[in-house]
Amino acid sequence: xxxxxxxxxxxxxxxxxxxxxxxxxxxxxxxxxxxxxxxxxxxxxxxxxxxxxxxxxxxxxxxxxxxxxxxxxxxxxxxxxxxxxxxxxxxxxxxxxxxxxxxxxxxxxxxxxxxxxxxxxxxxxxxxxxxxxxxxxxxxxxxxxxxxxxxxxxxxxxxxxxxxxxxxxxxxxxxxxxxxxxxxxxxxxxxxxxxxxxxxxxxxxxxxxxxxxxxxxxxxxxxxxxxxxxxxxxxxxxxxxxxxxxxxxxxxxxxxxxxxxxxxxxxxxxxxxxxxxxxxxxxxxxxxxxxxxxxxxxxxxxxxxxx
Amino acid sequence: xxxxxxxxxxxxxxxxxxxxxxxxxxxxxxxxxxxxxxxxxxxxxxxxxxxxxxxxxxxxxxxxxxxxxxxxxxxxxxxxxxxxxxxxxxxxxxxxxxxxxxxxxxxxxxxxxxxxxxxxxxxxxxxxxxxxxxxxxxxxxxxxxxxxxxxxxxxxxxxxxxxxxxxxxxxxxxxxxxxxxxxxxxxxxxxxxxxxxxxxxxxxxxxxxxxxxxxxxxxxxxxxxxxxxxxxxxxxxxxxxxxxxxxxxxxxxxxxxxxxxxxxxxxxxxxxxxxxxxxxxxxxxxxxxxxxxxxxxxxxxxxxxxxxxxxxxxxxxxxxxxxxxxxxxxxxxxxxxxxxxxxxxxxxx
Numbered sequence: 001x002x003x004x005x006x007x008x009x010x011x012x013x014x015x016x017x018x019x020x021x022x023x024x025x026x027x028x029x030x031x032x033x034x035x036x037x038x039x040x041x042x043x044x045x046x047x048x049x050x051x052x053x054x055x056x057x058x059x060x061x062x063x064x065x066x067x068x069x070x071x072x073x074x075x076x077x078x079x080x081x082x083x084x085x086x087x088x089x090x091x092x093x094x095x096x097x098x099x100x101x102x103x104x105x106x107x108x109x110x111x112x113x114x115x116x117x118x119x120x121x122x123x124x125x126x127x128x129x130x131x132x133x134x135x136x137x138x139x140x141x142x143x144x145x146x147x148x149x150x151x152x153x154x155x156x157x158x159x160x161x162x163x164x165x166x167x168x169x170x171x172x173x174x175x176x177x178x179x180x181x182x183x184x185x186x187x188x189x190x191x192x193x194x195x196x197x198x199x200x201x202x203x204x205x206x207x208x209x210x211x212x213x214x215x216x217x218x219x220x221x222x223x224x225x226x227x228x229x230x231x232x233x234x235x236x237x238x239x240x241x242x243x244x245x246x247x248x249x250x251x252x253x254x255x256x257x258x259x260x261x262x263x264x265x266x267x268x269x270x271x272x273x274x275x276x277x278x279x280x281x282x283x284x285x286x287x288x289x290x291x292x293x294x295x296x297x298x299x300x301x302x303x304x305x306x307x
Numbered sequence: 308x309x310x311x312x313x314x315x316x317x318x319x320x321x322x323x324x325x326x327x328x329x330x331x332x333x334x335x336x337x338x339x340x341x342x343x344x345x346x347x348x349x350x351x352x353x354x355x356x357x358x359x360x361x362x363x364x365x366x367x368x369x370x371x372x373x374x375x376x377x378x379x380x381x382x383x384x385x386x387x388x389x390x391x392x393x394x395x396x397x398x399x400x401x402x403x404x405x406x407x408x409x410x411x412x413x414x415x416x417x418x419x420x421x422x423x424x425x426x427x428x429x430x431x432x433x434x435x436x437x438x439x440x441x442x443x444x445x446x447x448x449x450x451x452x453x454x455x456x457x458x459x460x461x462x463x464x465x466x467x468x469x470x471x472x473x474x475x476x477x478x479x480x481x482x483x484x485x486x487x488x489x490x491x492x493x494x495x496x497x498x499x500x501x502x503x504x505x506x507x508x509x510x511x512x513x514x515x516x517x518x519x520x521x522x523x524x525x526x527x528x529x530x531x532x533x534x535x536x537x538x539x540x541x542x543x544x545x546x547x548x549x550x551x552x553x554x555x556x557x558x559x560x561x562x563x564x565x566x567x568x569x570x571x572x573x574x575x576x577x578x579x580x581x582x583x584x585x586x587x588x589x590x591x592x593x594x595x596x597x598x599x600x601x602x603x604x605x606x607x608x609x610x611x612x613x614x615x616x617x618x619x620x621x622x623x624x625x626x627x628x629x630x631x632x633x634x635x636x637x638x639x640x641x642x643x644x645x646x647x648x649x650x651x652x653x654x655x656x
Contacts, residue, residue, distance in 0.1 A: 197414040204365055204408075205401030205428045205479065219418045 001064045008061040016050035036299035045291030056103035063097035067255045077271035089274035090267050102255035110237040116175025118229045121182025126213050129190030143180045151177050159248040182228050189221040223300035230293035234286040257282050311340035312519050319376035320363045329597035333359040335543035346520045348534030354593045356543040357523045361489045402432040405480035409492040411472035415464040421475045422460035428482045447478040470501035489521045539563050542604035549637040559639040561609045565589040
C-alpha cells in the first residue's frame with residue numbers, strides 16, 4: 001500500500017467526518033434533527049456509514065490493487081503488514097483492496113434491493129389501505145402467505161434453478177422477497193390517513209384516486225417508510241452476505257463481503273484475517289444502519305412532535 | 308323565473324350500520340333548490356343530515372356503508388349528478404361545484420405548501436403549467452386577503468393560524484371559479500372575530516365572482532347575516548324553507564321557533580316569566596337515525612304535539628301560497644298549518 005493510498009484513506013475519514021459534521025449542523029436547526037442527534041448512537045452510526053460509502057466511492061484511490069489481482073502465487077495468507085494492511089487471502093489477493101471494492105457491491109446491492117422492496121411495499125400497502133374491502137383482503141392474504149415462507153429458501157431455490165445468475169436479477173429477487181413487512185406497515189398508516197379530511201378535500205377538488213394515493217397519502221406516511229428502509233438495508237446486506245457465503249450470491253471472483261468470508265474460511269486457523277475483516281465490515285455497517293434506523297424512528301415519530 | 312342552478316329532489320342517503328341490523332336514514336327525502344348567485348342557508352342541529360346532504364351532492368359519501376337510494380335526484384345545470392361517470396364527476400368536482408370543510412386544521416395536507424395545494428385544482432382541471440399555477444395561487448391568496456401572498460405561498464399549513472388556513476381552503480375551492488360553493492360549517496372551528504371576517508370574505512367573493520353558495524351551519528346568526536333563503540333540517544328532512552327575513556319574522560315550524568328562541572339576544576331579553584330569565588332550549592335530543600319516531604319526527608320534542616302528529620307524517624305544506632320550492636316560497640312540514648288554533652303551548656309537566 002503506497003503513501004497515496006494511505007493519504008486517500010485518511011482523506012476518506014476526513015470526508016466522512018465532514019459529512020457528519022455538516023449534517024449535524026443543518027439538522028440541529030429543526031426539532032426532528034435535534035431528536036435524531038440526541039440519540040447516543042446516531043453520530044457514530046452516521047460516521048461509520050459515511051466512511052464506508054466514501055471508501056466504496058473512492059475504491060480505486062484507497063485500494064492499492066485491483067480487486068481480482070493475484071499478486072503472485074507465493075504470497076497467499078500473508079499477515080497484515082505495511083504492504084498488505086489487512087493481509088492477503090488464500091489466492092494471494094490483497095484483502096484490503098477487495099474489501100474496498102466489495103463495499104461497492106455489498107452496499108450497492110443492499111441499497112438497490114431495498115429501493116425495490118420499499119417502492120413495492122409502499123405501493124401495495126397504499127393501494128390496500130386506501131381501497132380497503134376486497135382489494136385489501138386479497139393483497140394482504142398474499143402478504144400473509146409470502147411472510148409464512150422462509151425467505152432464504154425461496155432465494156436459494158431461485159438461485160439454484162438459474163445458473164450464472166446476473167447480479168441485477170439477484171438484486172431484483174432480494175427486493176421482490178423483501179417488501180411484505182413494509183406493505184403491512186404502510187397499509188396500517190394509510191388506513192388512518194385516508195380518513196383525514198384533506199383526503200376528502202382532495203376528492204372534492206376532483207382528484208383521481210391514484211393522484212390522491214401517491215400525492216396526498218403516501219408523503220404523509222414517509223416517516224415509517226424511511227425508518228423501515230434504513231433498518232431494511234442492513235437486513236438485505238446480511239442476506240446477501242449469507243447467500244454469497246453459501247456460494248449462491250455474488251459469484252467469484254467479484255468481491256462481496258459475503259463471498260470474501262467464504263474464500264477465507266478454509267484457512268481460518270492459519271490466516272484468520274481474510275475472513276475476519278470482511279465479517280467485521282458487515283457487522284459495523286449493519287450496526288451503523290440499525291443505529292441510524294433507531295434514531296430516525298425516534299426523530300420521525302409524530303407522537304413526539306411538539307407544536 | 309330563472310332555471311335553478313342546483314335542484315335536489317327526494318334525496319335519500321342511507322347508511323348500513325355496523326352490526327348490519329338497522330339502516331340509518333341520515334337523509335330521508337330532502338328537496339330544495341339553489342338559484343344562480345344566491346346564498347342558501349341550511350340549518351339544523353348536529354345529526355340532522357346537513358353534512359350528509361352536502362356530501363351526497365358531490366357523491367363523496369363513503370360507499371359502503373353509505374348509499375344514495377335509487378329515486379333520488381340531484382340535478383346541476385340540467386345534468387343528474389347521480390348518474391354521471393366517475394370521469395365526468397371529477398370534471399365537476401372542484402371545477403363547477405367546490406366545497407370547503409369544517410376543520411381548516413385537518414383539511415390541508417400537512418406535507419405540502421399551501422401554494423402547491425391551491426395550484427392543484429388549477430393543474431387538475433385547467434391543465435395549467437407549474438409557473439402559471441403558482442402565479443394563480445398567489446393571485447388567489449391575495450383575493451382571500453392573506454398578507455404577503457408572494458411569501459405565504461411557500462408556507463406550510465402548520466405555519467398558519469386557523470383563520471388563515473380557512474382562507475387558504477377558500478382560495479383552494481375558488482381557484483377554478485366554481486358556480487356553486489358548498490361551505491360546510493366554514494366558521495365552526497374558528498374564533499368569533501375570525502368567524503365574522505371569514506363570513507364577510509365569503510360575501511365579498513360571492514358578489515365578485517357571482518357564484519351561488521350553500522352555507523351549512525348550526526348557527527342561526529350566521530344565516531341571518533349571509534343567507535338569502537333558509538332551509539331548516541330536522542331528522543333527515545326539510546322541515547321549513549323560506550326567505551331569510553320571512554323565516555325570522557314568521558317561523559312556522561315549532562322546531563324553527565325553538566331554534567330562534569334559543570339564540571341569545573342583546574336587544575330582547577328572554578321572554579316570559581315562565582322561562583325565569585333563562586335562555587330557551589328545546590327539550591330532548593335528535594332521535595337516532597336508525598329509528599325515527601312515527602308520524603311527525605319532531606313530535607316527541609314538540610310542545611304542541613297532538614294525536615295526529617304521532618300517527619301521521621305531515622307533508623311539506625305551502626304557507627305562502629306561491630307553490631313549489633323556488634324563491635319566495637315558504638313551506639313547512641307541520642300539521643299546525645292546518646289547525647293554527649292549536650298553537651298554544653301545551654302545559655308542561
